[in-house]
Amino acid sequence: MEWFLVTSAAVILFLQNYPLYIRSVPTENELKFHYMVHTSLDVVDEKISAMGKALVDQRELYLGLLYPTEDYKVYGYVTNSKVKFVMVVDSSNTALRDNEIRSMFRKLHNSYTDVMCNPFYNPGDRIQSRAFDGMVTSMMIQVC
Amino acid sequence: MEGLTLSDAEQKYYSDLFSYCDSESTKKVAAHGRVLELFRAAQLPSDVVHQIMELCGATRLGYFGRSQFYIALKLVAVAQSGFPLRVESINTVKDLPLPRFVASKNDQESRHAASYSSDSENQGSYSGVIPPPPGRGQVKKVSTSHDTVQPRTSADQQEPVSPVVSPQQSPPTSPHTWRKHSRHPSGGNSERPLAGPGPFWSPFGEAQSGSSSGDAVWSGHSPPPPQENWVSFADTPPTSTLLTMHPASVQDQTTVRTVASATTANEIRRQSSSYDDPWKITDEQRQYYVNQFKTIQPDLNGFIPGSAAKEFFTKSKLPILELSHIWELSDFDKDGALTLDEFCAAFHLVVARKNGYDLPEKLPESLMPKLIDLEDSADVGDQPGEVGYSGSPAEAPPSKSPSMPSLNQTWPELNQSSEQWETFSERSSSSQTLTQFDSNIAPADPDTAIVHPVPIRMTPSKIHMQEMELKRTGSDHTNPTSPLLVKTSDLSEENKINSSVKFASGNTVDGYSSSDSFTSDPEQIGNNVTRQRSHSGMSPDNTAPPPPPPRPQPSHSRSSSLDMNRTFSVTTGQQQAGVVAQPPAVPPRPQPSQAPGPVVHRPVDADGLITHTSTSPQQIPEQPNFADFSQFEVFAASNVNEEQDDEAEKHPEVLPVEKASDPASSLRVAKTDSKIEEKTAASAPANVSKGTTPLAPPPKPVRRRLKSEDELRPEVDEHTQKTGVLAAVLASQPSIPRSVGKDKKAIQASIRRNKETNTVLARLNSELQQQLKDVLEERISLEVQLEQLRPFSHL
Numbered sequence: 001m002e003w004f005l006v007t008s009a010a011v012i013l014f015l016q017n018y019p020l021y022i023r024s025v026p027t028e029n030e031l032k033f034h035y036m037v038h039t040s041l042d043v044v045d046e047k048i049s050a051m052g053k054a055l056v057d058q059r060e061l062y063l064g065l066l067y068p069t070e071d072y073k074v075y076g077y078v079t080n081s082k083v084k085f086v087m088v089v090d091s092s093n094t095a096l097r098d099n100e101i102r103s104m105f106r107k108l109h110n111s112y113t114d115v116m117c118n119p120f121y122n123p124g125d126r127i128q129s130r131a132f133d134g135m136v137t138s139m140m141i142q143v144c
Numbered sequence: 145m146e147g148l149t150l151s152d153a154e155q156k157y158y159s160d161l162f163s164y165c166d167s168e169s170t171k172k173v174a175a176h177g178r179v180l181e182l183f184r185a186a187q188l189p190s191d192v193v194h195q196i197m198e199l200c201g202a203t204r205l206g207y208f209g210r211s212q213f214y215i216a217l218k219l220v221a222v223a224q225s226g227f228p229l230r231v232e233s234i235n236t237v238k239d240l241p242l243p244r245f246v247a248s249k250n251d252q253e254s255r256h257a258a259s260y261s262s263d264s265e266n267q268g269s270y271s272g273v274i275p276p277p278p279g280r281g282q283v284k285k286v287s288t289s290h291d292t293v294q295p296r297t298s299a300d301q302q303e304p305v306s307p308v309v310s311p312q313q314s315p316p317t318s319p320h321t322w323r324k325h326s327r328h329p330s331g332g333n334s335e336r337p338l339a340g341p342g343p344f345w346s347p348f349g350e351a352q353s354g355s356s357s358g359d360a361v362w363s364g365h366s367p368p369p370p371q372e373n374w375v376s377f378a379d380t381p382p383t384s385t386l387l388t389m390h391p392a393s394v395q396d397q398t399t400v401r402t403v404a405s406a407t408t409a410n411e412i413r414r415q416s417s418s419y420d421d422p423w424k425i426t427d428e429q430r431q432y433y434v435n436q437f438k439t440i441q442p443d444l445n446g447f448i449p450g451s452a453a454k455e456f457f458t459k460s461k462l463p464i465l466e467l468s469h470i471w472e473l474s475d476f477d478k479d480g481a482l483t484l485d486e487f488c489a490a491f492h493l494v495v496a497r498k499n500g501y502d503l504p505e506k507l508p509e510s511l512m513p514k515l516i517d518l519e520d521s522a523d524v525g526d527q528p529g530e531v532g533y534s535g536s537p538a539e540a541p542p543s544k545s546p547s548m549p550s551l552n553q554t555w556p557e558l559n560q561s562s563e564q565w566e567t568f569s570e571r572s573s574s575s576q577t578l579t580q581f582d583s584n585i586a587p588a589d590p591d592t593a594i595v596h597p598v599p600i601r602m603t604p605s606k607i608h609m610q611e612m613e614l615k616r617t618g619s620d621h622t623n624p625t626s627p628l629l630v631k632t633s634d635l636s637e638e639n640k641i642n643s644s645v646k647f648a649s650g651n652t653v654d655g656y657s658s659s660d661s662f663t664s665d666p667e668q669i670g671n672n673v674t675r676q677r678s679h680s681g682m683s684p685d686n687t688a689p690p691p692p693p694p695r696p697q698p699s700h701s702r703s704s705s706l707d708m709n710r711t712f713s714v715t716t717g718q719q720q721a722g723v724v725a726q727p728p729a730v731p732p733r734p735q736p737s738q739a740p741g742p743v744v745h746r747p748v749d750a751d752g753l754i755t756h757t758s759t760s761p762q763q764i765p766e767q768p769n770f771a772d773f774s775q776f777e778v779f780a781a782s783n784v785n786e787e788q789d790d791e792a793e794k795h796p797e798v799l800p801v802e803k804a805s806d807p808a809s810s811l812r813v814a815k816t817d818s819k820i821e822e823k824t825a826a827s828a829p830a831n832v833s834k835g836t837t838p839l840a841p842p843p844k845p846v847r848r849r850l851k852s853e854d855e856l857r858p859e860v861d862e863h864t865q866k867t868g869v870l871a872a873v874l875a876s877q878p879s880i881p882r883s884v885g886k887d888k889k890a891i892q893a894s895i896r897r898n899k900e901t902n903t904v905l906a907r908l909n910s911e912l913q914q915q916l917k918d919v920l921e922e923r924i925s926l927e928v929q930l931e932q933l934r935p936f937s938h939l
Contacts, residue, residue, distance in 0.1 A: 117480040119450030120457075120468035128465055130505065131472045 020083075021127040023136050037086045040066045040074040044084050047076065065098075077105040083112065104139055111135045158214045186220045196220060424510045425492050433488040440487075447481035453490070460494045466503060470494055473507045485512075 022034070043066040063076035068091065077085040085108050087101065115121055115129045161182065184193070196219040425433070434444065440456060441448045448456075450471075457467050474490035475482060482490060489511035497503055 114472070114478045117450070117475065117478050118468050118471045119454035119480065120464050120471050128468065129472055130469055134505075 018124075019126075020124075021132070021136075023133070023140070033088050036069075036072060036074060036088050040076060040086055040088075041084065043067060043074075044076045044078060044086065048078055048082075075101050075105070077109070079109060079112075085109070085112075104142075107135060107139060154218070158217045161217060162210055162213045186224060192223050196223065425488060429492065429495075430488060433491045434484065436491060437484050437487045444484050447479075447483055448487055450480040450482075453482050453487070457490065457494055460498060462494060462497055466497055467494075469503055470497065473503065474511070476507070476512065 019034075044063060047063050047066075063078060066074040066076045066086075068074075071091045073089050073091055075087040075089070077087070079085075085105055087104065089101075111129075111132050112127075115127055115132050116123065118129065121127070121129070164182075186193070196216050199215070199219055436456075437444065437448065440452050453471070454467075457470070458464075460467070462470075470490050470493045474486045474493060476486055476489075489507060492511055493503060
């Protein structure tokens with residue numbers, strides 16, 4: 001299951017709990033973000049298993065705030081193919097509305113599918129698409 | 145003046161030239177004399193020369209210092225490449241070939257140039273440079289000494305036009321030109337066969353419109369160039385095919401073939417990156433791409449699947465990452481497949497990349513599929529930092545660029561909208577770059593042009609209802625009566641339904657329930673006005689919503705509204721007539737007033753329901769559904785004499801609900817009218833007159849009654865009615881499926897009706913439960929009282 005992390009800051013895309021794409025705006029503390037994301041993966045898994053059957057619903061794709069701790073919040077999103085997107089945002093940022101987070105995840109999902117459409121992309125590779133990077137960058141700039 | 149950065153070759157070359165011109169070794173060159181001669185040799189129009197001199201500051205200084213000279217030389221190269229003379233172009237034009245000086249060049253210079261050319265191989269794309277082949281060829285390709293020039297005469301083939309140059313040159317230069325020509329063919333031997341990219345020439349010709357000679361020369365040269373340039377697609381098989389396929393002047397093909405792929409790559413690069421528009425695809429290129437496309441996908445309008453494209457482009461030996469990026473750029477609609485345009489764009493990018501051009505961040509406009517006429521548009525490439533924007537193409541590009549940007553702008557909008565649309569619809573992974581695709585939206589697959597589904601209003605609007613009402617009023621009362629007549633056979637059912645409906649209506653004020661129950665009746669009758677039905681079904685909550693679907697008769701099923709009517713009419717004339725009549729009556733509901741009034745009145749008169757109906761108009765707006773039910777009631781009553789009494793009784797009770805009844809009646813009338821129009825209404829009038837109005841919202845009035853009346857009586861009535869309604873509803877159910885539901889609308893209407901019926905039944909159920917509880921409570925209280933009394937009695 002890929003996971004995808006976005007922080008106020010960073011975006012990490014995970015596949016099979018293996019990061020496909022990691023991006024963080026404040027490049028420092030990246031490891032800290034990684035740690036947070038890995039811990040949040042457990043929460044994501046938990047939610048997924050709880051959901052069970054129907055994972056098609058868009059709402060279910062968006063897992064919402066996984067858990068707020070300290071000064072950051074972690075949002076999760078999972079696709080039908082078990083690709084997890086994890087977004088970590090600093091609480092110091094003006095609290096992003098849920099809708100904004102949803103739209104961001106939607107954009108991420110769209111870009112991710114675009115990347116997958118590329119025949120030159122082997123699923124499981126780190127994502128190196130420039131378009132994807134550009135999109136993530138613009139998004140993170142928005143957030144920060 | 146910007147700082148001038150010269151490559152090594154350029155440096156050397158320029159210094160040589162400077163020393164040549166600076167015969168006096170004074171470190172400065174007079175503006176006249178050799179410099180002028182040199183510039184003239186550059187085959188530039190005089191005004192260009194003047195411009196160059198101005199730009200480099202010589203005019204200011206009055207002479208050419210070394211730096212000015214170098215700048216001037218660079219500008220000459222720029223001008224020869226077809227770029228507009230600008231200060232910036234000195235440093236911005238990448239890979240500018242060395243300036244060629246045809247006429248005045250002497251052997252020494254040529255040799256130097258040749259040596260430089262070998263060094264400057266890396267200068268790569270001479271692509272933008274369209275200088276006359278002879279000059280270029282010579283400069284670049286002169287790898288041999290002057291002596292070897294002679295044998296090159298055979299090379300004239302390569303530059304058929306080059307001789308043209310010579311006449312234009314000053315006589316002394318002709319040998320040079322000749323030499324150059326002869327050398328040119330040697331280009332084939334050299335690493336860089338210079339065939340002079342044709343595409344460049346044509347735009348260059350435009351650029352140099354001012355320069356007559358230039359034009360003649362360059363335009364003349366346009367033919368030869370194209371060929372080799374393509375060939376360099378490093379993939380061997382394609383290369384060969386390229387070579388073979390490539391039409392163009394075959395002259396150099398032999399030489400080309402002998403050329404290393406790298407060289408051809410240079411040519412291709414040159415060609416593909418015409419400075420006019422670095423990303424413009426020339427005709428030859430496009431033809432080649434199309435042919436390649438055909439090898440993969442014979443249908444030019446078809447797609448190349450991603451896997452096939454991947455294989456094909458992998459042969460180009462570009463790194464996967466770059467191929468991936470090229471794919472991202474060129475797959476405009478993100479569908480995982482390449483259309484012809486997308487394929488050409490991708491191919492073009494691959495070629496450019498192989499020639500050393502960096503991939504743009506976004507798809508250049510000229511490569512956007514379907515947005516560009518690749519043949520003639522020459523939008524400035526987006527390649528960052530590489531814009532050797534040449535003024536020449538300005539003619540074509542400007543005309544296109546305004547349109548292009550606008551088109552491109554629309555795409556992002558469409559993308560955005562499509563994105564929203566897509567996300568709204570849970571999104572398909574295909575296409576729909578949605579957000580970020582660099583405004584490279586592929587018109588090829590205008591997924592973005594997806595038309596947002598326009599909801600069709602199924603429920604009749606007020607206007608519609610008015611129409612219905614008009615219809616109703618217009619039609620004779622026979623229409624309304626027809627459904628009533630139809631109902632005769634279903635009287636019992638209707639009554640039950642009516643009662644149930646009434647009950648329902650009494651209990652539930654909203655139009656929906658009433659409409660639900662109401663529809664159950666009409667369904668049996670067969671409502672041909674699906675729209676009305678659906679409409680009524682959909683307007684549960686509004687006080688004055690569009691009239692509920694005409695449910696004239698309980699037996700009418702939604703799905704079969706029209707069908708039912710027809711079938712009914714066929715089978716049972718009266719019934720159908722009644723059915724027909726019914727639906728029309730429904731819509732006008734919101735229009736309580738006039739139409740229903742008179743219509744209602746007539747039937748009412750018969751049963752003394754005038755009062756009932758008369759009041760209904762006023763109430764119609766509020767409770768349209770009720771109107772149906774009341775009509776229904778009336779209808780049922782009219783159909784059954786005994787029940788008419790009941791109806792009469794109910795009417796007073798219904799009075800509170802009159803408004804419902806009236807609209808219902810009106811609706812019914814409308815329905816009937818419409819139906820009658822469709823089918824012949826037999827002897828409906830009598831029945832219709834009777835039953836239309838009262839029948840409308842039987843259940844609702846009933847329910848209301850329950851609320852407003854005495855508890856016991858309403859309870860009793862409710863019970864009876866409920867049971868009746870239940871029975872009616874249940875009875876109507878079986879008849880519902882009768883309709884085949886040919887239309888989707890019919891099916892949907894029937895579904896809606898069924899749902900409404902379900903709702904009605906559910907409500908009834910809840911109400912009954914409530915009543916049951918109440919009754920039980922009463923019973924308990926009574927028992928308690930009895931208990932209390934009993935001991936006394938005993939005592």
